[in-house]
Amino acid sequence: MTRISEIGERGLIEDFRTFLRTGADVGPGDDAAVIDGDLVVTSDMVSFDRHMPAGMTFEQFGWYSAAVSFSDLAAMGAKPIGFLASLGLPGDLDAQMAYDIMSGIDQCAEFCDTFVVGGDTKPGPGIVAGTALGRMEGRKPMLRSGAKAGDLLAVTGPLGAPAAALLAMDHGLEAPDAMSCLCLPVPKVEEGIALASSGRVTACMDLSDSLGTALNTLCEASHVSIEVYPDFVPLGPDVERVAELTGTPTDDLVFGCGGEYELLFTVGREGLDALYGTDVEFTVIGKVAEGDRPYKVRPGRTEEVGYGTY
Amino acid sequence: MTRISEIGERGLIEDFRTFLRTGADVGPGDDAAVIDGDLVVTSDMVSFDRHMPAGMTFEQFGWYSAAVSFSDLAAMGAKPIGFLASLGLPGDLDAQMAYDIMSGIDQCAEFCDTFVVGGDTKPGPGIVAGTALGRMEGRKPMLRSGAKAGDLLAVTGPLGAPAAALLAMDHGLEAPDAMSCLCLPVPKVEEGIALASSGRVTACMDLSDSLGTALNTLCEASHVSIEVYPDFVPLGPDVERVAELTGTPTDDLVFGCGGEYELLFTVGREGLDALYGTDVEFTVIGKVAEGDRPYKVRPGRTEEVGYGTY
Numbered sequence: 009m010t011r012i013s014e015i016g017e018r019g020l021i022e023d024f025r026t027f028l029r030t031g032a033d034v035g036p037g038d039d040a041a042v043i044d045g046d047l048v049v050t051s052d053m054v055s056f057d058r059h060m061p062a063g064m065t066f067e068q069f070g071w072y073s074a075a076v077s078f079s080d081l082a083a084m085g086a087k088p089i090g091f092l093a094s095l096g097l098p099g100d101l102d103a104q105m106a107y108d109i110m111s112g113i114d115q116c117a118e119f120c121d122t123f124v125v126g127g128d129t130k131p132g133p134g135i136v137a138g139t140a141l142g143r144m145e146g147r148k149p150m151l152r153s154g155a156k157a158g159d160l161l162a163v164t165g166p167l168g169a170p171a172a173a174l175l176a177m178d179h180g181l182e183a184p185d186a187m188s189c190l191c192l193p194v195p196k197v198e199e200g201i202a203l204a205s206s207g208r209v210t211a212c213m214d215l216s217d218s219l220g221t222a223l224n225t226l227c228e229a230s231h232v233s234i235e236v237y238p239d240f241v242p243l244g245p246d247v248e249r250v251a252e253l254t255g256t257p258t259d260d261l262v263f264g265c266g267g268e269y270e271l272l273f274t275v276g277r278e279g280l281d282a283l284y285g286t287d288v289e290f291t292v293i294g295k296v297a298e299g300d301r302p303y304k305v306r307p308g309r310t311e312e313v314g315y316g317t318y
Numbered sequence: 319m320t321r322i323s324e325i326g327e328r329g330l331i332e333d334f335r336t337f338l339r340t341g342a343d344v345g346p347g348d349d350a351a352v353i354d355g356d357l358v359v360t361s362d363m364v365s366f367d368r369h370m371p372a373g374m375t376f377e378q379f380g381w382y383s384a385a386v387s388f389s390d391l392a393a394m395g396a397k398p399i400g401f402l403a404s405l406g407l408p409g410d411l412d413a414q415m416a417y418d419i420m421s422g423i424d425q426c427a428e429f430c431d432t433f434v435v436g437g438d439t440k441p442g443p444g445i446v447a448g449t450a451l452g453r454m455e456g457r458k459p460m461l462r463s464g465a466k467a468g469d470l471l472a473v474t475g476p477l478g479a480p481a482a483a484l485l486a487m488d489h490g491l492e493a494p495d496a497m498s499c500l501c502l503p504v505p506k507v508e509e510g511i512a513l514a515s516s517g518r519v520t521a522c523m524d525l526s527d528s529l530g531t532a533l534n535t536l537c538e539a540s541h542v543s544i545e546v547y548p549d550f551v552p553l554g555p556d557v558e559r560v561a562e563l564t565g566t567p568t569d570d571l572v573f574g575c576g577g578e579y580e581l582l583f584t585v586g587r588e589g590l591d592a593l594y595g596t597d598v599e600f601t602v603i604g605k606v607a608e609g610d611r612p613y614k615v616r617p618g619r620t621e622e623v624g625y626g627t628y
Contacts, residue, residue: 096445
């Protein structure tokens with residue numbers, strides 16, 4: 009017998025794909041699936057155990073549980089139209105904590121201009137299984153598979169803060185701004201819609217599994233190499249300070265840790281001006297080349313980018 | 319502090335509704351929500367603990383986890399267009415059991431003429447959180463709130479087998495046919511579509527929370543009374559035998575236990591002929607009257623119907 013823990017979550021999902029029938033217009037393999045031409049759907053499961061670091065409130069946990077799925081919609085360029093939340097909570101938990109979780113979910117849904125349309129509650133160890141629904145409204149969904157050699161690589165905001173927050177906690181350091189990035193991630197829904205509307209983005213995904221994993225995934229899906237310039241990557245609050253105080257390479261915080269909800273995308277050079285004409289803030293951090301894997305490029309030094317962890 | 323266990327699952331959902339913003343066209347309060355005019359969505363969470371009786375295989379558990387949500391779509395008259403499954407499974411579980419669960423989900427989706435379009439896997443105690451998506455395709459969704467005094471009450475098939483299976487297990491009796499009803503419930507998707515297409519059904523819901531609970535819910539939602547004739551209710555396999563061998567009133571098996579997936583519906587007398595003209599098999603088991611609660615009516619004896627349990 010092979011235990012699930014030996015295969016891992018990614019392995020299990022890959023194994024499922026070997027026998028599941030498919031019928032979606034897009035997916036599996038992207039941030040979300042597109043069905044019926046225009047409907048975008050995605051599910052995520054988060055748990056107290058794994059996604060609720062010390063210092064995170066139940067309301068923040070609720071927000072977080074919804075934000076991870078809305079971020080997947082954002083990566084496709086979909087407009088949210090609803091959220092379903094199934095809660096598996098311990099019977100001896102204070103009911104107020106359940107209200108706080110659901111209130112956090114509702115606030116995140118409101119931020120994304122939509123609302124809770126269904127769900128379930130059952131006894132459980134502290135799990136929220138969320139499903140976000142969205143519509144493309146005629147836009148073409150942004151996939152992971154469209155990056156082409158010569159494209160530029162960009163990110164919608166600063167990175168590293170969630171990792172800095174976790175590391176600061178481990179070392180007993182204060183890092184309130186990083187903590188806020190970790191606990192209240194902002195799904196980049198408007199940015200995703202604007203990027204998809206531009207028609208110029210060739211590939212896009214969110215960074216929830218870390219920049220390192222995202223770069224590897226983009227390379228695999230698009231059959232390209234990516235050269236990323238770490239010195240161009242904008243850093244989130246507390247990142248440099250926590251890196252320095254703990255003697256940790258900044259790259260570890262920027263590339264190695266998930267919990268980031270900025271969008272990573274590629275765009276042809278001829279499309280860049282169109283993107284600068286939108287309201288979306290972004291920073292070019294690298295370029296796409298021929299090949300099959302991502303590299304970090306610094307003056308006089310090139311190294312492979314590994315997968316991150318979360 | 320008030321613990322979740324003191325409030326109960328139904329109480330918790332009611333409490334959520336006091337503060338959640340709403341925006342669905344239909345719901346909350348029905349088997350599923352309707353959003354964006356035509357899209358029907360519903361989530362359910364099932365667990366090894368609660369929904370996997372001894373003798374149920376992992377494949378059957380997977381089927382069951384999908385069937386409960388497809389049944390909610392059926393109750394609205396929606397055609398399924400996709401299913402998302404988030405699995406929270408123990409790391410030390412044999413991976414083959416995970417494949418079996420997902421294969422059972424896939425088979426149920428295939429039975430409902432659709433497929434798995436997304437999901438997630440995380441460590442957990444043995445939970446499947448499913449979301450089923452459907453479309454009304456121009457039909458009017460069947461709600462719980464439309465029953466009117468004078469309507470007839472009907473059910474699409476025999477009841478009591480799931481309860482008989484559980485009771486037989488408790489008493490060490492064999493009841494293979496009842497067990498099969500318990501472990502492989504058939505979501506009445508085609509029946510639901512045909513009933514909604516007829517335009518004659520005034521209210522409909524599934525019986526997953528038991529006939530007793532469904533009758534009370536219908537009365538509350540439609541502001542009516544219902545008189546049900548227990549002697550007219552068709553009985554599933556093993557029900558009479560298990561009731562007799564265990565000295566249990568048949569009514570307990572028929573009214574008191576969930577896990578049933580037939581549809582309960584009301585129809586005006588003038589609409590009955592139209593329904594007999596469809597392929598849907600059904601049995602009239604009572605009638606709707608003025609009032610506010612359900613009654614069991616037998617010759618010379620009328621008694622209130624209580625909520626069931628599952």
